[in-house]
Amino acid sequence: MSSHKEIKKVTTHTLLQLKTQGSPISMITAYDYSFARLFDTAGVDAILVGDSASNVMAGHETTLPITLDQMIYHAQCVVRGVHRSLVVVDLPFGSYQSNPDIAVASSIRIMKETGGHAIKLEGGEEVIDSIRRIVSAGIPVMGHLGLTPQSIYKFGTYTVRAKEEAEAEKLKRDALLLQEAGCFALALEKIPAQLAGTVSRSLNIPTIGIGAGPECDGQVLVMHDMLGINNEFKPRFLRQYLDLENQVTSAVQTYIRDVKSRNFPNQQESY
Numbered sequence: 001m002s003s004h005k006e007i008k009k010v011t012t013h014t015l016l017q018l019k020t021q022g023s024p025i026s027m028i029t030a031y032d033y034s035f036a037r038l039f040d041t042a043g044v045d046a047i048l049v050g051d052s053a054s055n056v057m058a059g060h061e062t063t064l065p066i067t068l069d070q071m072i073y074h075a076q077c078v079v080r081g082v083h084r085s086l087v088v089v090d091l092p093f094g095s096y097q098s099n100p101d102i103a104v105a106s107s108i109r110i111m112k113e114t115g116g117h118a119i120k121l122e123g124g125e126e127v128i129d130s131i132r133r134i135v136s137a138g139i140p141v142m143g144h145l146g147l148t149p150q151s152i153y154k155f156g157t158y159t160v161r162a163k164e165e166a167e168a169e170k171l172k173r174d175a176l177l178l179q180e181a182g183c184f185a186l187a188l189e190k191i192p193a194q195l196a197g198t199v200s201r202s203l204n205i206p207t208i209g210i211g212a213g214p215e216c217d218g219q220v221l222v223m224h225d226m227l228g229i230n231n232e233f234k235p236r237f238l239r240q241y242l243d244l245e246n247q248v249t250s251a252v253q254t255y256i257r258d259v260k261s262r263n264f265p266n267q268q269e270s271y
């Protein structure tokens with residue numbers, strides 16, 4: 001008999017069950033082993049290896065520059081820290097838009113090389129053939145509608161999407177299409193709360209919102225935002241649970257003072 005306590009892993013089916021039970025799903029982004037380990041141990045349902053890595057890890061202005069190889073590296077690190085949570089990996093810009101064959105090949109690389117459990121990609125009707133192909137290759141797909149940062153140069157701004165009737169109607173149609181194509185969940189980013197509620201109620205699959213109000217079936221936040229690593233980014237939808245920018249700065253300043261004053265290391269800290 002194994003001495004290890006059995007870990008109940010979160011699967012795409014678990015997320016569906018949580019929706020059915022009316023129990024909200026928690027998701028957070030991670031990009032490395034150490035934070036993924038903490039989030040998994042804390043009990044988060046799902047971890048997203050987001051292409052927001054392009055911004056928060058690499059310092060780019062947009063998500064466009066990050067490559068498939070770089071996403072694979074981040075996902076490999078995250079997966080090593082996770083025992084229980086579902087790990088979803090973003091397909092980066094350029095790795096799926098050109099045609100379904102490329103989309104399937106990119107998704108297969110992610111599944112094979114990282115050990116992640118699912119992929120996420122942005123868009124509705126425009127990428128529906130790719131989603132069907134990826135799903136039929138046995139790979140779980142999470143959709144992403146509303147503000148889709150890979151299309152930032154088309155939108156021109158990061159403001160709330162689908163406030164106008166026509167865009168809201170397209171989003172509702174796209175959500176149903178994504179469900180029919182076999183997506184197991186749908187991220188809704190920065191859209192009116194009422195629209196997100198309507199979409200969530202119209203679907204059997206769970207919606208996971210970011211800036212999409214309380215009626216989504218779950219919520220996702222970028223770890224750097226919710227931990228307050230960069231206090232310059234404070235959108236209305238963000239709840240900041242820590243102020244790491246100030247805490248880390250002050251801890252490192254204390255360390256510098258201790259080194260400069262020869263207060264560190266002391267005798268107990270020496271061999």
Ligand code: KIV
Nearest residue numbers: 029050051052187210
């Ligand atoms: O890349 C990311 O972090 C995301 C979330 C904002 C949903 O896609």
